[in-house]
Each structure stands twice: as structure tokens, then as C-alpha cells.
Amino acid sequence: MIELNNVKKRFGFRTVLSGVSFQAPKDAITCLTGLNGTGKTTILKSIMGLTPIHGGTITIDGSPLHHTSYERIVFVPDQLPMPGRMTVEGCLEFMSDHYRNWNPERAAELTQMFKLGLQDRVGSMSKGTAAKLNLLLALAMNADYMLMDEPFSGIDMFSREQIASVFSSELVEGRGVILTTHEVKEIEHLLDYVVMLDNGRITKQFACEDIRLAEGKSVVDVMREVYET
Amino acid sequence: MMTFWKLLNLEVKRLVIPFVIMAIMVAAVQMYGAHAMARHTENEAKEIMAREKLATVQQLEELHGLASYADVIRINQSPWIILPIGLCIAFLLFYLFFVWYRDFIGKHSFMSRLLMVPASRHHIYFAKLFAPLLVIFALLAVQLLVLPVENRYYNSLLPDEMRVEYPLNYLISAIPFLRKLIPLSAEQFAFNYGMGIAAVIVLYTGVLLERSFRLLGLFGAIVYAVAAVYIATIPLGLGDHWFFYEKARLLAGIISVIGALSLWLSLYLLKRKITV
Numbered sequence: 001m002i003e004l005n006n007v008k009k010r011f012g013f014r015t016v017l018s019g020v021s022f023q024a025p026k027d028a029i030t031c032l033t034g035l036n037g038t039g040k041t042t043i044l045k046s047i048m049g050l051t052p053i054h055g056g057t058i059t060i061d062g063s064p065l066h067h068t069s070y071e072r073i074v075f076v077p078d079q080l081p082m083p084g085r086m087t088v089e090g091c092l093e094f095m096s097d098h099y100r101n102w103n104p105e106r107a108a109e110l111t112q113m114f115k116l117g118l119q120d121r122v123g124s125m126s127k128g129t130a131a132k133l134n135l136l137l138a139l140a141m142n143a144d145y146m147l148m149d150e151p152f153s154g155i156d157m158f159s160r161e162q163i164a165s166v167f168s169s170e171l172v173e174g175r176g177v178i179l180t181t182h183e184v185k186e187i188e189h190l191l192d193y194v195v196m197l198d199n200g201r202i203t204k205q206f207a208c209e210d211i212r213l214a215e216g217k218s219v220v221d222v223m224r225e226v227y228e229t
Numbered sequence: 230m231m232t233f234w235k236l237l238n239l240e241v242k243r244l245v246i247p248f249v250i251m252a253i254m255v256a257a258v259q260m261y262g263a264h265a266m267a268r269h270t271e272n273e274a275k276e277i278m279a280r281e282k283l284a285t286v287q288q289l290e291e292l293h294g295l296a297s298y299a300d301v302i303r304i305n306q307s308p309w310i311i312l313p314i315g316l317c318i319a320f321l322l323f324y325l326f327f328v329w330y331r332d333f334i335g336k337h338s339f340m341s342r343l344l345m346v347p348a349s350r351h352h353i354y355f356a357k358l359f360a361p362l363l364v365i366f367a368l369l370a371v372q373l374l375v376l377p378v379e380n381r382y383y384n385s386l387l388p389d390e391m392r393v394e395y396p397l398n399y400l401i402s403a404i405p406f407l408r409k410l411i412p413l414s415a416e417q418f419a420f421n422y423g424m425g426i427a428a429v430i431v432l433y434t435g436v437l438l439e440r441s442f443r444l445l446g447l448f449g450a451i452v453y454a455v456a457a458v459y460i461a462t463i464p465l466g467l468g469d470h471w472f473f474y475e476k477a478r479l480l481a482g483i484i485s486v487i488g489a490l491s492l493w494l495s496l497y498l499l500k501r502k503i504t505v
Contacts, residue, residue: 012445050341051504070347079335081342097235098346 001025001061002047002073002145002176008055009042009200016042017200019056026061026144026176029167029190033181033223034197040180041078043197044147047178048075060145071101074143078150080130084123088116088133095137106171107140114162128159135163139171146172148179152186160186188219196226232348233355240328240360247320248364252371255313262309263298263379267386270296274391286390295393298383303403311406317368321361325429328357329436333505341505350499358429369411376400420481427488431457434491434498441502457487 002024009017017039024030032040045051047058049065060069082091088111096102111118114132122130131151138146152160166172167190181187184194188208195205204226211217274289274296283289302310332340343353377397384392401411412418435450442449464471464480471479 012443045341045505048341048345050344052502067347067349070345075341075345077341081335081339083332083339094239094342098232098348100347 002178003059003062004043004047004056005058006056007043007046007053007058009039009046009051009053015200017046017053020197020200020202021056022195022202022205024145024176024178024193027174028192029172029177029179029187030193030195031179031181031184031187031191031219032195032197033184034203035227038197039200040197041149042200044075044149044178044180047147048073050075071099071141072143073145073147074138074141076134076138076146076148076151078153080122080125080134080137082122082133084121086122087118088120088122089118091122091133091137092118092140095140099141101142103140103142107136110136110139128155131155131159131163135166139166143175145176145178148177150180150182152181152183184219184223191219194219194222196223198227232346233352236343236346236352236356237359237363240356241363244324244360244364247324248367251313251317251320251368255317255368255371256375258313259310259375259379260382262307263383264386265309266298266301266305266307267383270301271387286388290390296387296391297393297395298380299395299399299403301383302400306404306406310404314372314406314410321365325361325432326436328361329433329440333440338505344503344505351496354433354496354499358426358433361429362426372407373397373411420477423481423488424484427461427484427491430488430491430495434495437495437498437503441498441504443504457491461487 004023005021007017007020008015020039020043022030032043034040042051046053047060047065058065060073063069065073082094086094092104092107092111095107096104114129114136116129116133116136120129122133125133135148135151138148151163155163164186167177167187184191191208193205193207196203204222206222208219211219211222274286277283277293278286278289281292283292301307329340332338332343344350346353377400380394380397380400384394398413401407401413409421412421431454435454438446438450438453440446461480461484464476464483467476467479
């Protein structure tokens with residue numbers, strides 16, 4: 001389980017996270033949602049140790065982040081973090097070189113599934129293709145947790161469908177997923193937990209099952225209630 | 230440790246093309262320079278012989294001595310040698326400054342990928358420190374190989390009785406700039422390159438301060454660099470009652486301390502404070 005307890009973060013004098021606490025269990029999809037600039041990406045980066053926090057604790061299965069944790073937790077940013085000159089093959093090599101839990105067979109399958117050319121360069125890829133490669137680099141790792149930042153942002157409908165289909169496939173089965181998105185509608189039925197943020201604070205968090213059964217509402221209904229009031 | 234070698238390999242690969250270009254440029258420009266200087270020597274000899282009405286090269290030698298590549302490059306402080314080396318130094322300084330920034334370009338830069346490699350972040354730092362150093366030493370090796378070749382080429386263009394050949398160390402000593410780059414004593418070599426490495430570590434500390442605290446970090450980096458330079462130059466301002474070797478040892482000591490402190494700070498920033 002990934003657990004955030006009273007996490008605080010400032011950029012200069014601006015507070016971006018004030019006392020954020022939530023738990024994201026393994027084998028469940030947790031969605032962080034909120035308007036732009038509410039701190040969703042900062043939470044993911046904080047979990048991954050890509051930006052320091054100024055208070056609180058973050059633990060992964062009870063332990064603070066350590067460099068060995070990167071074998072168990074993988075981050076998919078909203079843009080592919082690879083140099084523009086690198087080819088798909090180079091990206092796969094890089095991952096295979098540095099991660100012991102890299103699964104080359106799965107990487108090969110996904111390369112075919114996403115129709116990626118091994119000699120295509122990152123810099124010349126469309127946003128959709130880059131998003132697929134980005135996802136591939138995470139899915140081909142046997143990691144326990146996957147953090148995804150806006151996986152549907154700015155990509156075409158077909159790529160979006162292909163990426164959405166991954167969430168219901170065995171590729172994410174058994175993993176804990178935390179994703180940030182505005183576009184909840186398309187994957188609403190797959191979500192287990194939702195954490196709603198506003199101005200660096202959690203305004204509401206709930207299990208989707210509870211909302212559906214107890215209140216007969218969809219996640220989008222709850223979002224409307226929270227953000228339109 | 231394996232991660233370090235892989236990261237070093239990655240960084241070196243990114244420098245291979247610039248290295249090949251620099252090596253070819255150094256060799257080509259210096260060889261052309263040797264050719265041009267040989268022609269110049271030949272023409273000058275003919276002019277002198279005509280002006281002074283000398284019948285043979287032997288007479289020219291008796292009056293004016295023998296020509297050597299080492300003397301020619303010393304007298305001219307050959308731009309054919311200095312210019313390509315200067316260009317390489319300019320490129321490498323630029324590279325050292327941007328080696329970190331290059332990986333911070335974009336919202337989710339390659340640096341975020343590097344920081345998520347399941348190994349100590351120290352490896353990233355040392356890979357970025359050693360890759361340019363390897364290229365620098367490889368360029369020095371190229372220079373050491375090219376210098377005797379251009380010396381031979383120069384000599385091959387002149388009549389035997391007109392020239393004299395000097396060993397490599399004499400060629401290196403001919404240009405003070407070259408002598409600083411390739412010191413002839415091991416102690417001097419360690420001192421010069423130790424100073425250079427310490428300067429790179431201070432530069433990297435400045436960059437990491439800026440990357441960690443942005444505008445405030447930039448201010449901190451400038452203050453840090455100025456303070457480091459000021460402290461490092463204190464021995465140079467000491468009076469004449471200090472022996473030269475005492476000043477040199479003090480300078481080496483201070484630079485070692487600054488280098489070690491900067492290294493510690495860089496590694497701390499990379500581990501705890503860096504923001505991508």
C-alpha cells in the first residue's frame with residue numbers, strides 16, 4: 001500500500017500541498033482528480049522522490065522510498081521522459097539495462113500491440129505514439145505499483161481507447177495504480193478509489209463501490225457536486 | 230556499480246560524435262598548419278639565400294641554424310595548434326555547463342527517468358563527471374599522437390640538411406598553452422587536472438543548487454562560486470615570506486577541501502533536494 005500522511009509541499013512561498021493524507025492499496029485503481037493546478041502531479045512526483053516534501057510522510061508498503069523501491073513502483077509521466085534522439089529500441093535497451101524486473105517478452109508483445117517501430121525516434125513521434133511508448137515502458141516492468149499522470153491528455157480517440165483498454169487487461173492486474181485524470185468518464189467503471197483535490201487539499205475521498213451502491217451516484221456526479229458548488 | 234558503468238556508457242555515447250568531430254578538427258587543422266609552416270620555412274629559406282647570396286643550404290645552416298618544427302611553433306605561437314585546442318576547450322566548457330540542463334529540458338525531462346533508476350543517485354553524478362573527463366583525456370591522447378605526426382610531416386617537406394628533429398617533450402614545451410594542458414611532470418599534471426576537476430565539481434554544485442531551489446538557488450550558486458574562487462585564490466595573495474612550494478601546497482589543500490565539500494553538497498542536493 002502507498003500511504004501519504006499529512007504531506008505538505010511548498011514551491012517558494014506558495015503552498016501546493018497542505019496536509020494530504022490518503023492510502024492507495026495494491027490491486028486497486030486509485031484516481032486523483034481535481035482542477036488544474038490542484039497538486040495532483042506534485043503528489044505523484046513526491047511519491048517518486050522527484051521533488052522533496054516539506055512535511056509529513058510517504059511510505060510504500062510501510063517503508064519510505066529508497067532507490068531500490070524503483071523496482072517496485074513505476075511512474076508514467078504525461079510526457080515521455082526520454083531524449084528526443086533516442087529510438088524505441090534505445091528506450092527498451094535503457095530500461096532493460098537498468099531494471100532487473102524488466103520483462104523483455106512483454107515489451108516485445110506491447111511493441112507489436114502498439115505498432116511501434118523500433119527505429120522510430122522519440123523526438124519525431126506523435127503525442128499518441130509517445131504516450132503508448134511511455135505506457136509500454138511501465139507495463140513491461142514487473143512493478144507492484146504504477147503511477148500515471150494524465151494518461152489520456154491530448155491524445156487522439158483511438159490511442160485513448162487503446163490505452164483505456166490496458167486498465168481492464170491483465171497487464172495491470174494485481175498492481176496498485178494511482179492515476180491522475182480529468183477524463184474520469186471513460187474509465188469510471190474501472191476505478192476503485194477516488195481522491196478529490198482542490199488547492200492542495202483533499203476535499204473528498206471515497207471508494208467508488210460505496211458511492212455506487214449506497215448513493216446510486218457515479219464518480220462524475222460526485223465530481224460535479226464537489227467542483228460546481 | 231554496474232549501474233554506474235551503464236550510466237557512464239550512456240553519457241560517453243552522447244559525447245562520441247562531438248569527440249570524433251573535435252579529434253578530426255584538431256588533427257586536420259594542425260596537419261594543415263604543419264604543411265603551411267613547412268612551406269613558409271622553405272620560402273623564407275629561399276628568400277634569405279637569395280638576399281644574402283648563399284649558394285648552399287649548408288651556408289644557410291652555418292649562418293642561421295637549422296629549422297625545426299618546435300622552433301617554428303614556438304616563434305609563431307602557432308595558431309594552427311592553439312586555435313583547434315581553444316575551440317575544443319570552449320565546447321567542453323559549454324558542455325560541462327549544459328550537461329545537467331540538457332536533461333532537464335521539457336516538463337518531464339530525461340532527468341526524471343535518470344532519477345528513477347533503481348540505484349544510488351551518486352552514480353548519475355559520477356557518470357556526468359567522468360564522461361567529459363574521459364573525453365578530455367582522450368583528446369589529450371589524440372594531441373599527443375598528432376604532435377609527432379605533424380612534426381614528421383613538417384620535416385618530410387623540408388630538405389634533410391635544412392632541418393633538425395626534436396623529441397615530443399620539446400614540442401610540448403614550445404607553446405606555454407600546450408605545456409599547461411600537457412604538463413611534463415606527473416606532479417604538475419595531477420595539480421592542473423585536480424584543479425580542473427575541483428572547478429567542475431564547484432560548477433556542478435552551482436547547477437544543482439539552481440535546479441534545487443531555482444531563483445534562490447541561482448543566487449546561492451553565484452555566491453557559492455564567488456566564495457569558492459575567493460578562498461581558492463587566498464594563497465596566491467600571500468607575501469614573499471612564503472616559499473613557492475608552500476603556497477602551492479596550501480593551494481592544493483584548499484582546492485581539495487573545496488572540491489570535497491562541493492562534492493558532498495552536490496550529492497546531498499541530488500539525493501534530497503533536486504526537483505524535476
